[in-house]
Amino acid sequence: MKTLKIANIPGDGVGKEVVPEAVKVLHTIADLHGGLKFEFTEFPWSCDYYLKYGQMMPEDGLKQLQDFDGIFLGAVGNLNLVPDHVSLWGLLIKIRREFQQVINIRPAKRLKGIASPLMNPKDFDLIVVRENSEGEYSEVGGRIYQGENQISIQNAVFSRKGTERAMRYAFELASKRKARVTSATKSNGIVHSMPFWDEVFQDVAKSYPHIDTDSQHIDALAAFFVTNPSRFDVIVASNLFGDILTDIGAAIMGSIGVAPAANINVNGKYPSMFEPVHGSAPDIVGKGIANPIGQIWTAKMMLDHFGEQELGSHLLEVIEQVTESGIITPDVGGSATTSEVTDQIISHLKK
Secondary structure, three states, rough: EEEEEHHEEEEOOHHHHHHHHHHHHHHHHHHHHHOEOOOOOOOOHHHHHHHHHHOOOOOHHHHHOOOOOEEEEEEEOOOOOOOHHHHHHHHHHHHHHHOOOEEEEEEEOOOOOOOOOOOOOOOOOEEEEEEOOEEEEOOOOEOOOOHHHOOOEEOOOOOOHHHHHHHHHHHHHOOOOEEEEEEEOOOOOOHHHHHHHHHHHHHOOOOOOOOOOEEEHHHHHHHHHOOHHOOOEEEEEHHHHHHHHHHHHHHOOOOOOOOOOEEEOOOOOOOOEEEEOOOOOOOOOOOOOOOOOHHHHHHHHHHHHHOOOHHHHHHHHHHHHEEEEOOOHHHHOOOHHHHHHHHHHHHHHHH
């Protein structure tokens, strides 16, 4: 029996609604598989926790998490209660950075039964590999002076190690897919970090002669995501560029509510973390209509990470069987509730 110990952090808003649904799906898969078991330990860390204790997680929170096999996160943030830079840097980004989750991967594909807002989306199936530890989201910088003389400085940090690591991950991933890697750059406008990014990309590409490559400026690349997403396979991008591209990827799928993500620790020292792209969606909390697919697809990515690719692929097939049958939530044009979508996924799994 393979037992996976997972730290379960539903977080804020609809995270508390969709995480239990995905957990039910994972338990169903484990029961059907026979040789797999999940043990979930839930942690109440969230904006509500912050309002009670003055911090998003306890001082020893990372120590509590470090021995788990993985972390399953729902959503973080409630801007009405806690500023975003406090909630995110106190929980989500804190875990990413201190657990060395240096790679963020986010797929986007046309799901059967869900209408894309694009006129002719074709059958796109792409994945963005985002450098997740430095780049534009570094903490280097500060403010000086006051009033009209005030200056804010934010430094982007690109190391050879971090940049090359993300690119090699992208090339290895493309080797198992359609053998094409696109680099997101902006070397015509950002004169130091992006030419450096381009040089590293060219160097790494030499080790993968069987992989087709191209490099696109981020503004043109964002446009191509809208006009012709099916041309792409694997895209490697910096922290900021990858973040923006993947929200576009979610949008062209039909809803940010269906988009999954994984934060990967590549050295094995700490657990990886799996979270949907969507936020806490305070406007629909408590209505029972949050789309659970983003969280359940995230569960599929967790299965893949643990070497259960066959189970993960089957789960995604089942998700599409359900969406194609018309059982979908209002954000993608349906009328089903959160639990109705989950129940149908579980029913199809049992078939």
